[in-house]
Amino acid sequence: RKAGLTKFRDQVTQTADGHSVALLANVGCISEINHLADVGAEGVGLFRTEFMFMHSAELPDEQTQYQRYCDAVQLLDGKPLTIRTMDLGADKEVPALTMVHEENPALGIRGVRYTLTHTLLFNAQLKAILRAANHGPIRLMFPMVNQVEELEAVFELIEECKQQLVEDEKGFGELSLGIVVETPAAVFNLPSMVPMLDFISIGTNDLTQYTMAADRANPQLVEQFPVLSPVIVKLIAQCIEAAKTANVTVSMCGELASNPAATALLIGLGIDELSVSLSALLEVKQELSHWRYPQCVNIAQQALVTSRIEELNVLLTHCRLS
Ligand code: PEP
Numbered sequence: 001r002k003a004g005l006t007k008f009r010d011q012v013t014q015t016a017d018g019h020s021v022a023l024l025a026n027v028g029c030i031s032e033i034n035h036l037a038d039v040g041a042e043g044v045g046l047f048r049t050e051f052m053f054m055h056s057a058e059l060p061d062e063q064t065q066y067q068r069y070c071d072a073v074q075l076l077d078g079k080p081l082t083i084r085t086m087d088l089g090a091d092k093e094v095p096a097l098t099m100v101h102e103e104n105p106a107l108g109i110r111g112v113r114y115t116l117t118h119t120l121l122f123n124a125q126l127k128a129i130l131r132a133a134n135h136g137p138i139r140l141m142f143p144m145v146n147q148v149e150e151l152e153a154v155f156e157l158i159e160e161c162k163q164q165l166v167e168d169e170k171g172f173g174e175l176s177l178g179i180v181v182e183t184p185a186a187v188f189n190l191p192s193m194v195p196m197l198d199f200i201s202i203g204t205n206d207l208t209q210y211t212m213a214a215d216r217a218n219p220q221l222v223e224q225f226p227v228l229s230p231v232i233v234k235l236i237a238q239c240i241e242a243a244k245t246a247n248v249t250v251s252m253c254g255e256l257a258s259n260p261a262a263t264a265l266l267i268g269l270g271i272d273e274l275s276v277s278l279s280a281l282l283e284v285k286q287e288l289s290h291w292r293y294p295q296c297v298n299i300a301q302q303a304l305v306t307s308r309i310e311e312l313n314v315l316l317t318h319c320r321l322s
């Protein structure tokens, strides 16, 4: 199935019977956006901004960030740019910041827990993004949101930033707002959060880590950290159900989205959008073209009643081969 991938670059992303899905790219830096056209990506579904902070000796200030986000918007030329605010903490350390040592950093001050307690840093990023949104479509999402209270706190800061921009007579644009759903708590709390959101993006890397209580970076836990498992399928279905009641777009930016073995299942479950690594994009697009939508729905229904990891793998492998 790997042969002739390049022909998919200019084709519409859809199943054999015309069910279309948005296929976007995950990027870690602006220069990667130059390669979107090589694979026909429809935009950026995840820009991990923490790398901008980790890879420089000094912290990029509001103006520096503004210029970089504007560069990204310009390169995308009207295609969506999904920015994730800095996901610091856990394994991600920043030379310019003194971060407190934590015994258990994956369960510590990371994602919005960090930015909500370092508001000078957060406000600079939010203002830079709000200003860049004046030049093209930006979707903004927040990592590690568990609770509606956290979302309210973030939204309050956004309002304050807008107020300051008005006072400083700096232009800004409207943002689409979302969260990365990456903890079981976030999944269960979605009904209270989706009314405030335009989209959600499922982060299966951390969602798997926190659901299975297995360190995603520990090579000894590969069995306890299954790429695909019945419990994750059920959580994804629960996210989609909660999102659809509020007409909220469901994207997936975790590694599972880049795995062609899961493509039919994800589409069948009702995912609207996949954001994948550049290297996997054409393969996922090709995979999608092999399926008819009712087959995908059928696989999803069967997957939802599996209980064993092996059973799920056999189901997916069997369906792909037949
Ligand atoms: C995820 O957790 O699935 C995700 C996309 O974020 P990261 O891999 O950067 O933690």
Ligand code: MG
Pocket: 143, 182, 203, 205, 206
């Ligand atoms: Mg994550």
